[in-house]
Amino acid sequence: MGDISYREAFRAGIIEALESDPRVFLMGEDVGDYGGCYAVSKGLIEKFGRERIIDTPLAESGFVGAGIGAAIGGMRPIVEIMTVNFSLLALDQIVNNAATLRHMSNGQIGVPLVIRMACGAGKQLAAQHSHSFEGIFAHVPGLKVLYPGTIQDARHMLKMALADPDPVIIFEHVMLYNRIEAIDESAPIDDMHKAVVRRPGTDLSIFTWGGSLYKAMEAADQLQAVGHNVEVVDLRCLRPLDRDTIIESVQRTHKAMIVDESWKSVGMSAEISATLAEQALYYLDAPIQRVNGQEVPFPYAEHLENACIPQVEDIVQTALVMLGTNEAANR
The missing domain is CATH 3.40.50.920 (Rossmann fold)
Known part of the structure; x- marks a missing residue:
């Protein structure tokens, strides 16, 4: 693929997922017409339509809950939360539902949900948008927490997360979106669980x-x-x-x-x-x-x-x- 940005790597991963599996869809605030708060999903609504690129209301608990329901029903949703600070509005859904349903159902109900969220400081977005709360989610049994730092990982970790039968949270640092590196599509990718x-x-x-x-x-x-x-x-x-x-x-x-x-x-x-x-x-x-x-x-x-x-x-x-x-x- 040559030189691409961290942003383009995530977009390429989303496109690959949407093209390869009809169960996959993307939902979140401004992911459609606006193209994503950080332009990761720019152009996808024109390519895949409004049934698969879904703009949601400003209601994190509501649309994360909808994503959980869709995952239980057999879909493979990618839910984008605009910034990690706003994920706290959906903690009940993530911690009390997505993370626990397999346990509480004795393995009968899985939640194959991927939640993406931008995080980190460096863009002068102050206390409303700049924090790094990955430690909060890493504390919770039932969740898997990924934080790709390289463009190679940004390109391929989404695919691994979507293949997981349980909820996976992917953090994306805002200061990496414009970073550009060369990646080799044929290079082997380390398992997402490994340092x-x-x-x-x-x-x-x-x-x-x-x-x-x-x-x-x-x-x-x-x-x-x-x-x-x-x-x-x-x-x-x-x-x-x-x-x-x-x-x-x-x-x-x-x-x-x-x-x-x-x-x-x-x-x-x-x-x-x-x-x-x-x-x-x-x-x-x-x-x-x-x-x-x-x-x-x-x-x-x-x-x-x-x-x-x-x-x-x-x-x-x-x-x-x-x-x-x-x-x-x-x-």
């Missing part, structure tokens, strides 16, 4: 996902320039969490950093830290470090927003301290 080592290393493991992945990769490049070989692990799937890959990485490097745009308290970074403390403590040669978003509602002002989000320099400085070098004091 992937994006950059092998020996001195320090950085665990991250989604919008922070490229910041971690850039930080690793800067650290390489001063003689430090850093491993970057893209978790990709936050539930079920690939704990084996996390532990194997620390066995190689003996130091662990977690980069998580969301808040530090009671979040994904805390869960990963607990996993390392419980299962890999004796492989660690230094305390685990976390680089997180500041514990405030995200501000609107650009300089304050940037100060609230983990940046490349934050990752580099934390790594230099962990590695016990003098470069941190000199930067």
